[in-house]
């Protein structure tokens with residue numbers, strides 16, 4: 001398995017009529033999660049989020065690819 | 075400042091209504107001759123409703139406002155007989171590009187496939203759009219437009235609406251059965267009736283500059299995040315007719331609008347963007363803040379709110395005038411049926427329900443764009459910039475870049491006017507969707523499927539060989555055209571012709587068949603506003619009649 005880098009946002013049971021809608025809905029939810037948080041709280045929430053998602057993905061091959069991409073070109 | 079366009083001043087004329095001993099009554103009055111009120115008036119007049127339009131001004135939009143008009147809005151204006159000059163004068167474009175720190179990171183094509191009469195978008199100054207609408211209004215005998223008629227009071231009665239109108243020669247009263255309120259974002263009528271439109275302001279300011287220049291840029295939408303000439307903020311470049319270019323600079327909330335719009339402050343910004351050697355003239359500039367808001371309901375008894383009066387969006391996505399024109403499209407056929415006694419008044423509540431649903435989608439999309447363009451917090455900016463950085467190499471990040479999701483038609487899939495599918499279909503032509511266009515050929519000048527629908531209920535009946543249709547079926551189609559609310563059948567065939575006065579068109583390239591996932595016998599029922607309201611794998615007269623009743627609140 002390789003890291004999915006094509007757009008992949010979707011929601012089972014819901015039909016999105018526009019290609020951008022599912023991704024935009026995720027992005028909105030992400031920003032909404034941070035609403036009214038201090039910078040410190042936001043950093044902590046981001047860390048927890050990454051840990052939750054990483055465990056969900058589980059496959060270390062995928063996670064290592066993502067870790068590498070995230071660190072490059074900063 | 076340099077001027078490429080001079081606004082015509084239209085004459086105030088005294089109306090005999092002003093000298094009448096008693097209040098004169100009109101069936102339908104529209105307040106506001108902006109793009110949306112004029113669209114509604116033309117549609118009403120074309121559908122046989124005599125209509126009076128009142129506007130407090132005596133000219134079209136002053137300076138620079140709406141630029142981008144969408145395919146759906148133009149399809150509606152085409153049905154109203156006025157899109158041709160708009161498309162001829164406008165700059166047609168499909169491609170948008172997004173730059174991040176001067177590097178191209180994303181490109182989109184809004185109409186990637188051929189086979190549509192109307193382009194994805196045109197750019198046209200709002201004053202031209204309004205002039206063409208006025209030109210069309212002049213051709214309609216049952217439509218009257220009164221300039222310099224300012225509505226100063228409105229009373230929304232049970233049986234009729236009464237208005238007070240101020241003119242240069244004093245006040246006079248009018249009454250009407252139905253009132254369409256299209257008096258813009260600051261709608262005075264909303265206030266007269268004690269109603270409000272609520273939502274949020276965005277804490278950012280934008281400098282809009284229109285410049286005249288001969289430039290070699292292509293007709294594309296160029297959106298730049300953090301360009302070297304305007305660090306930390308965004309800009310937009312877009313071409314309009316007459317060698318005018320729309321430039322848009324994000325300024326931030328702290329900017330002083332009065333200072334920023336002084337030409338001596340605007341010109342250096344423009345020069346930095348266009349390059350030292352580009353010659354240009356400044357034609358218009360202003361500084362805007364934007365908000366998103368809507369009324370809770372768009373129908374209040376006999377008063378029907380449309381356009382900016384009913385809802386307002388930030389302009390990223392060009393969802394303002396474009397959605398207002400779709401309000402009109404949704405409303406007028408319903409009003410026509412109600413006024414003709416063929417549908418109950420509650421059909422007009424479905425106007426509110428359907429267009430509130432659409433307004434929420436427009437507000438949602440333009441809010442998401444605004445939040446991406448103007449991040450509200452440090453962490454929000456970090457994510458935004460991470461998306462832009464990733465977009466250089468990662469396709470998923472490109473798809474997340476939100477520089478404005480351009481106006482598209484809402485799928486009214488939740489509407490109770492739709493008949494729920496009983497058969498299986500692939501594709502997007504759900505009940506509640508706007509019909510997709512396709513090239514067709516007829517015996518006359520027919521070229522496009524979309525031109526054959528609209529203004530009435532239409533049944534599209536798909537078949538490979540039209541000559542093979544059973545004469546009994548043709549009689550059933552004939553019977554539909556004699557229904558109290560008539561339904562006109564159009565046979566969309568691969569070949570052949572049918573008789574008995576039923577129109578057949580040939581889908582030579584099979585594009586319509588594909589877009590509608592059709593096989594022999596597939597039937598689509600279209601509303602007068604070109605929305606699909608029901609579809610079946612076979613034709614059944616009673617089901618069609620029942621779907622018409624559902625779509626008109628007659629059951």
Ligand SMILES: Cc1cc2nc3c(=O)[nH]c(=O)nc-3n(C[C@H](O)[C@H](O)[C@H](O)COP(=O)(O)OP(=O)(O)OC[C@H]3O[C@@H](n4cnc5c(N)ncnc54)[C@H](O)[C@@H]3O)c2cc1C
Pocket residue numbers: 105106107108109110111112128129130131138139140141142143200223224225226256257258259261262263282362380381382383389392393394395396397398
């Ligand atoms: C910078 C900018 C860029 C934009 N870009 C786009 C774009 O690209 N695409 C897009 O679709 N939209 C765009 N918009 C939005 C678009 O301009 C509006 O949505 C559109 O003008 C709304 O039309 P309307 O007919 O509802 O209202 P208006 O155009 O505001 O017209 C209202 C009319 O009512 C009249 N009136 C008001 N009060 C009274 C009264 N008491 N009596 C009689 N008459 C009255 C006024 O004189 C006016 O003619 C933009 C807006 C701005 C500011």
